Each structure stands twice: as structure tokens, then as C-alpha cells.
Amino acid sequence: MSEACPCGQGEYHSCCQLLHTGQQVAETAQQLMRSRYSAFAKHEIDYIKTTTALGQQQALDLQAISDWSKANQWLKLEIVQANEKLDKNHALVEFKAHFHDGKQAQVHHEASHFVKFEGHWYFLDPTTEQKLSMKQVCICGSGKKFKQCCAGFL
Numbered sequence: 001m002s003e004a005c006p007c008g009q010g011e012y013h014s015c016c017q018l019l020h021t022g023q024q025v026a027e028t029a030q031q032l033m034r035s036r037y038s039a040f041a042k043h044e045i046d047y048i049k050t051t052t053a054l055g056q057q058q059a060l061d062l063q064a065i066s067d068w069s070k071a072n073q074w075l076k077l078e079i080v081q082a083n084e085k086l087d088k089n090h091a092l093v094e095f096k097a098h099f100h101d102g103k104q105a106q107v108h109h110e111a112s113h114f115v116k117f118e119g120h121w122y123f124l125d126p127t128t129e130q131k132l133s134m135k136q137v138c139i140c141g142s143g144k145k146f147k148q149c150c151a152g153f154l
Contacts (some may be wrong), residue, residue: 002027003134004023004083005038005124006038006041006042006074006077007034007035007037007038007077007115008034008076008077009034012038012042014033014053015038016035016038016039016042018029019032019035019047020035020038020039020044020047023113024134025119025120025121026051026120026121028082028084028091028121029082029084029091029093029116029121030079030082030084030091030093031121032074032114032122032123033052033077033079033082033084033095033112033114033123034077034079035047035051036048036051036123037074037077037095037097039044039051039069040068040069040072040074040097041069041074043066043069043070045062045065045066045069046142048060048062048065048069048144049062051122051123052122052123052125053115053122053123053124053125053139053140053141053150054117054122054139054140054141054143055137055138055139055140056125056128056139058127059125060125060128071101071102072099072100072101072102073099073100073102074097074098074099075099075100075105075138076098076133077096077097077098078095078096078097078098079093079094079095079097080094080096080109081093081094082094086113086120086153089116089117089140089142089149090113090114090115090116090150091113091114091115091116091121092111092112092113092114092153093111093112093114094109094110094111094112094113095109095110096108096109096113097110110115112124113126113150113153115140115142115149115150115153117140117141117142118141122140124139124150124153124154132146132151132154133146134146134147134151135147138150138151
């Protein structure tokens with residue numbers, strides 16, 4: 001019997017699982033957002049890490065992410081809006097992640113920014129603790145200065 005994908009777009013084996021296992025890459029920021037939600041629901045923490053901007057991956061608290069992923073029951077994902085063309089390489093996905101924390105139902109509402117680098121979409125994590133200089137090389141790996149690339153989206 002087939003299992004529904006947590007992202008709400010079909011069966012897991014033919015949807016987000018293909019992204020989680022590296023058999024496919026997300027073609028849009030919205031598809032990446034959906035697969036990241038499914039990764040939280042399926043406890044695919046390595047996928048959460050590898051789909052975060054390259055320069056932010058080391059700052060992630062993977063144990064805290066894993067603990068939060070496992071502590072909640074993931075109910076559904078609702079995409080509010082997606083703007084795939086903020087500019088040539090950046091996109092915005094506004095979503096509501098519905099989950100139950102063991103005490104009550106919760107809704108995490110967020111507008112997330114994404115960057116496309118070398119054919120792959122990455123999440124720009126505004127919560128990573130980093131001191132970023134506008135003149136340093138951008139966290140996305142583009143080689144551009146941070147202020148000329150992702151700074152306006154964090």
C-alpha cells in the first residue's frame with residue numbers, strides 16, 4: 001500500500017522520497033520547500049542540512065533540528081504563495097506548516113527565501129548565528145559579495 005507524501009502532492013515514493021535520496025533535485029523553490037517539510041516529517045535531517053545554503057550548513061544545530069523533527073507530529077503543509085522570480089537566482093515561498101507538538105495543534109507561518117546555485121535550490125536560513133560582512137563572499141557559493149547577492153533576502 002502506498003504512503004501519502006507529507007507535502008501533500010502525491011505518494012511519498014514518487015514525490016519527495018526521490019529528492020531525499022538524491023535521485024532527483026528540486027526544480028523550483030516551492031518543490032524544495034515541500035521536500036524540506038517532508039524531510040522534517042520523515043526525520044531526514046541530512047537532507048535539511050544539504051538543502052541549506054552552502055555557507056550556512058556548518059552553523060546548523062543538527063541535533064536540535066532532529067529533536068524538533070521527532071518531537072512533533074507533522075499534519076500538513078499549506079503553500080500560501082510562491083514567487084519563483086524575485087530575481088535571476090532568488091525565490092520566496094510563504095507557507096504554513098501544521099503540526100501537533102504533543103499538547104496542541106500548532107501552525108508555523110513563514111516566508112522563506114531560496115537561492116539557486118549551480119542548478120540546485122538552497123534554503124537561506126535566517127536563524128543561523130553568523131557574523132556576516134557585506135564584503136565577504138556570499139554564503140550561497142556564487143562567488144559574489146554577500147551584499148550583492150543574498151544579503152537582501154536575509
